[in-house]
Amino acid sequence: xxxxxxxLDDRSYPIYIGSGLLxxxxxxxQHIKSRQVLVVTNETIAPLYLDAILKNLQSYIVETVxxxxxxxxxxxxxxxxxxxxxxxxxFSRNATLIALGGGVIGDMGGFAAACYQRGIPFLxxxxxxxxxxxxxxxxxTGVNHALGKNMIGAFYQPQCVIADADVLDTLDDRQLxxxxxxxxxxxxIRDAEFFVWLENNMDALLARDKQALAFVIExxxxxxxxxxxxxxxxxxxxxxxxxGHTFGHAIETGVGYGQYLHGExxxxxxxxxxxxxxxxxxxxxxDVARIMALFKRxxxxxxxxxxxxxxxxxxxxxxxxxxxxxxxxLILLKKIGEATLPTDINxxxxxxxxxxxxx
Amino acid sequence: xxxxxxxLDDRSYPIYIGSGLLxxxxxxxQHIKSRQVLVVTNETIAPLYLDAILKNLQSYIVETVxxxxxxxxxxxxxxxxxxxxxxxxxFSRNATLIALGGGVIGDMGGFAAACYQRGIPFLxxxxxxxxxxxxxxxxxTGVNHALGKNMIGAFYQPQCVIADADVLDTLDDRQLxxxxxxxxxxxxIRDAEFFVWLENNMDALLARDKQALAFVIExxxxxxxxxxxxxxxxxxxxxxxxxGHTFGHAIETGVGYGQYLHGExxxxxxxxxxxxxxxxxxxxxxDVARIMALFKRxxxxxxxxxxxxxxxxxxxxxxxxxxxxxxxxLILLKKIGEATLPTDINxxxxxxxxxxxxx
Numbered sequence: 001x002x003x004x005x006x007x008l009d010d011r012s013y014p015i016y017i018g019s020g021l022l023x024x025x026x027x028x029x030q031h032i033k034s035r036q037v038l039v040v041t042n043e044t045i046a047p048l049y050l051d052a053i054l055k056n057l058q059s060y061i062v063e064t065v066x067x068x069x070x071x072x073x074x075x076x077x078x079x080x081x082x083x084x085x086x087x088x089x090x091f092s093r094n095a096t097l098i099a100l101g102g103g104v105i106g107d108m109g110g111f112a113a114a115c116y117q118r119g120i121p122f123l124x125x126x127x128x129x130x131x132x133x134x135x136x137x138x139x140x141t142g143v144n145h146a147l148g149k150n151m152i153g154a155f156y157q158p159q160c161v162i163a164d165a166d167v168l169d170t171l172d173d174r175q176l177x178x179x180x181x182x183x184x185x186x187x188x189i190r191d192a193e194f195f196v197w198l199e200n201n202m203d204a205l206l207a208r209d210k211q212a213l214a215f216v217i218e219x220x221x222x223x224x225x226x227x228x229x230x231x232x233x234x235x236x237x238x239x240x241x242x243x244g245h246t247f248g249h250a251i252e253t254g255v256g257y258g259q260y261l262h263g264e265x266x267x268x269x270x271x272x273x274x275x276x277x278x279x280x281x282x283x284x285x286x287d288v289a290r291i292m293a294l295f296k297r298x299x300x301x302x303x304x305x306x307x308x309x310x311x312x313x314x315x316x317x318x319x320x321x322x323x324x325x326x327x328x329x330l331i332l333l334k335k336i337g338e339a340t341l342p343t344d345i346n347x348x349x350x351x352x353x354x355x356x357x358x359x
Numbered sequence: 360x361x362x363x364x365x366x367l368d369d370r371s372y373p374i375y376i377g378s379g380l381l382x383x384x385x386x387x388x389q390h391i392k393s394r395q396v397l398v399v400t401n402e403t404i405a406p407l408y409l410d411a412i413l414k415n416l417q418s419y420i421v422e423t424v425x426x427x428x429x430x431x432x433x434x435x436x437x438x439x440x441x442x443x444x445x446x447x448x449x450f451s452r453n454a455t456l457i458a459l460g461g462g463v464i465g466d467m468g469g470f471a472a473a474c475y476q477r478g479i480p481f482l483x484x485x486x487x488x489x490x491x492x493x494x495x496x497x498x499x500t501g502v503n504h505a506l507g508k509n510m511i512g513a514f515y516q517p518q519c520v521i522a523d524a525d526v527l528d529t530l531d532d533r534q535l536x537x538x539x540x541x542x543x544x545x546x547x548i549r550d551a552e553f554f555v556w557l558e559n560n561m562d563a564l565l566a567r568d569k570q571a572l573a574f575v576i577e578x579x580x581x582x583x584x585x586x587x588x589x590x591x592x593x594x595x596x597x598x599x600x601x602x603g604h605t606f607g608h609a610i611e612t613g614v615g616y617g618q619y620l621h622g623e624x625x626x627x628x629x630x631x632x633x634x635x636x637x638x639x640x641x642x643x644x645x646d647v648a649r650i651m652a653l654f655k656r657x658x659x660x661x662x663x664x665x666x667x668x669x670x671x672x673x674x675x676x677x678x679x680x681x682x683x684x685x686x687x688x689l690i691l692l693k694k695i696g697e698a699t700l701p702t703d704i705n706x707x708x709x710x711x712x713x714x715x716x717x718x
Contacts, residue, residue: 035684061684076439083435087506092682115474117680118501118512119592142477147446153477154513233478321476323451325394325420 002218006137006225008232011157015137015221017214021164022049022125025056028098031123031159036095037062040082040109042069045101045127048170053100053125063089067105072258074104074144076152082112093117096159102128102175103135103262107153110141114156124161128171129179129213130263132163133186133220134241138228144257148319149249155233163221165214173206173299178263180205180298183216185270186223188291189240192337194219199290202297239322240339243331244270247304250316254308260301267300268358275357277333279349287336303358310354314347361577365496365584367591370516374496374580376573380523381408381484384415387457390482390518395454396421399441399468401428404460404486407529412459412484422448426464431617433463433503435511441471452476455518461487461534462494462621466512469500473515483520487530488538488572489622491522492545492579493600497587503616507678508608514592522580524573532565532658537622539564539657542575544629545582547650548599551696553578558649561656598681599698602690603629606663609675613667619660626659627717634716636692638708646695662717669713673706 001018016027037060041050046066054062065085067078086095097120099109106124113122126136142153168176180202187195197219198205204212224241231238247269252260260268274291277283283291292302308316314328322329322342328350329342360377375386396419400409405425413421424444426437445454456479458468465483472481485495501512527535539561546554556578557564563571583600590597606628611619619627633650636642642650651661667675673687681688681701687709688701 076435076442080435083504083511084506087504087510087678090677090682090685092684092686093680094683115501115511115513117510118499118514140477142474145442145446147443151446151476152442152474154474155477318449319446321452323449324453325451326449327451 007229013160015161017163017218019166021162022052028056032096034094034096035061036091039064039098041100042067044069070258079112097122100125103131106136107141114154121159124158127167132217134182136161137224177299178261181263181267189243189339239342244273246320247272254316267295271302276353282334313354366588372519374520376522378525380521381411387415391455393453393455394420395450398423398457400459401426403428429617438471456481459484462490465495466500473513480518483517486526491576493541495520496583508612536658537620540622540626548602548698598701603632605679606631613675626654630661635712641693672713
């Protein structure tokens with residue numbers, strides 16, 4: 001087992017990475033300071049891993065909330081179900097919430113923990129590759145709104161993250177690929193060496209080679225943690241983690257949450273960002289080809305959905321957390337391994353990308 | 360005009376107290392760093408003061424949300440209306456939210472600001488005595504749940520608080536009295552001299568003597584700010600501000616939000632806490648009589664509603680932010696001017712108070 005520390009003063013916490021971690025009760029219980037525990041999970045994960053978690057919690061007063069599975073349920077209304085359960089169970093402010101699931105469960109569970117009684121402790125047990133390499137680390141929590149992705153939320157750090165590589169055995173291929181989109185992102189924004197490693201090892205990852213996956217989780221978490229420690233609340237460099245996300249969020253919102261997996265939309269969005277970076281003169285044709293090729297090898301889509309035309313893209317992108325006074329700003333690539341900070345965009349150039357890339 | 364500073368490192372902010380402050384645009388605009396501004400208010404306040412505020416904001420892009428007036432609307436569903444407006448207007452993360460109203464508007468506006476895009480700046484313009492002396496200061500924001508008062512929220516500090524004593528001219532008598540309940544509270548928990556001053560000046564306050572009211576706002580804000588600076592997130596002494604609130608919240612939740620004004624429920628709850636403090640041997644009969652007399656002179660109720668029996672009180676009080684693992688803890692009085700920290704309660708003694716006090 002590897003243990004990484006996310007250094008955030010009094011909000012510091014460990015990420016445990018390894019195999020068989022769900023069967024080690026002490027990893028969990030050393031971070032629980034209460035008798036009351038609420039486990040939040042979804043209908044896909046509950047039959048697979050809920051029993052294992054509950055077995056580790058036999059000396060606690062435990063309640064569970066099982067939500068439906070999918071991005072379309074990441075709403076204020078479904079977070080309210082978590083509040084209902086906490087209150088019906090008379091959960092106190094020292095109670096602990098455990099988010100057992102992928103990014104959607106982590107985001108909702110974390111947001112519920114941030115808001116219940118103005119904040120109770122919570123633990124992340126991510127069960128998808130995407131959640132293990134990205135969303136469970138760094139304290140971004142929240143829900144979607146019909147008009148914009150992740151528009152309602154909080155920065156709220158967990159007590160620990162337990163990333164058990166064994167849970168990836170039950171992950172379907174589409175979810176595995178979606179996780180790889182965020183993995184590739186780290187290579188693109190700040191770790192060129194890792195990008196090359198991914199080019200050389202993509203087949204092993206898709207074949208679910210345990211060692212390759214464990215390396216990817218660790219290397220991604222190191223990248224993520226370094227960025228988060230530098231800029232916890234995204235006043236600067238943290239925004240680079242959002243490469244491709246402004247396009248991606250527009251896709252997710254535009255076609256309806258749950259149609260694309262988040263990682264799939266990010267893959268497309270990152271290719272759009274690469275195309276625009278080329279038009280800015282920063283990437284060359286060969287760079288863009290390499291980027292697209294790697295996403296394709298990860299079995300990810302690279303072309304935007306036909307039903308969102310450029311006008312609709314602009315409209316959807318006008319709601320984004322990087323924007324200032326409604327003006328679109330994007331993360332682009334200076335080269336493979338280096339991203340820009342949020343950059344004001346020449347609207348004409350953006351429109352060229354929206355009208356021509358993948359059309 | 361007086362200016363108090365709430366010293367919270369990078370979250371420090373001023374409270375402006377005085378007359379005619381709504382007509383001083385610079386007070387407001389110096390704290391606005393965006394072009395986009397959302398004003399959140401209610402149906403009672405909008406006709407009275409919204410125009411004055413909008414007049415100060417002519418060079419901004421301004422939207423308004425007018426919510427219905429009352430504690431029964433302090434819910435997640437009504438906060439969602441604020442999110443709807445922010446998103447429909449494509450408000451960015453640098454946009455500013457202004458909460459113009461009493462405690463309910465301040466709590467909801469502040470919570471919406473805390474959550475929108477994981478946090479946008481907000482300003483408090485409290486328009487009730489209660490909001491000016493208590494709820495607008497200190498960063499507690501949130502909404503009620505059917506099973507518990509203020510159970511969903513965030514600690515989130517405003518950029519400034521503008522307390523214009525002139526707005527109290529339009530406050531009805533019942534609301535004025537409700538505000539005095541929290542004022543009396545400061546005397547009881549930490550400022551015995553102020554308690555005596557209130558005994559000597561209650562008539563002037565009820566007659567709305569401007570000088571007396573201004574003194575009360577300032578002295579209350581000083582007390583509040585000192586406590587908040589010492590313990591921003593209520594790990595200790597801040598809980599003393601909750602004197603009477605566990606009983607009071609049970610009353611508000613039990614009879615249905617909006618039946619009692621918050622200050623009215625706090626007045627009753629504080630008398631219950633005083634009764635229990637006497638049974639603990641800390642207050643004597645004369646102390647309790649003085650406390651009840653002052654609330655009565657402020658035209659506040661002191662007896663709990665008949666429809667909540669002791670069993671129901673216990674049930675309602677089992678959900679409270681001071682509780683630990685579901686065990687009730689209360690703030691009591693050692694003497695007039697000194698409160699206890701949250702104290703484990705002998706359930707039998709509590710039941711005696713619930714069964715006998717005011718019955």
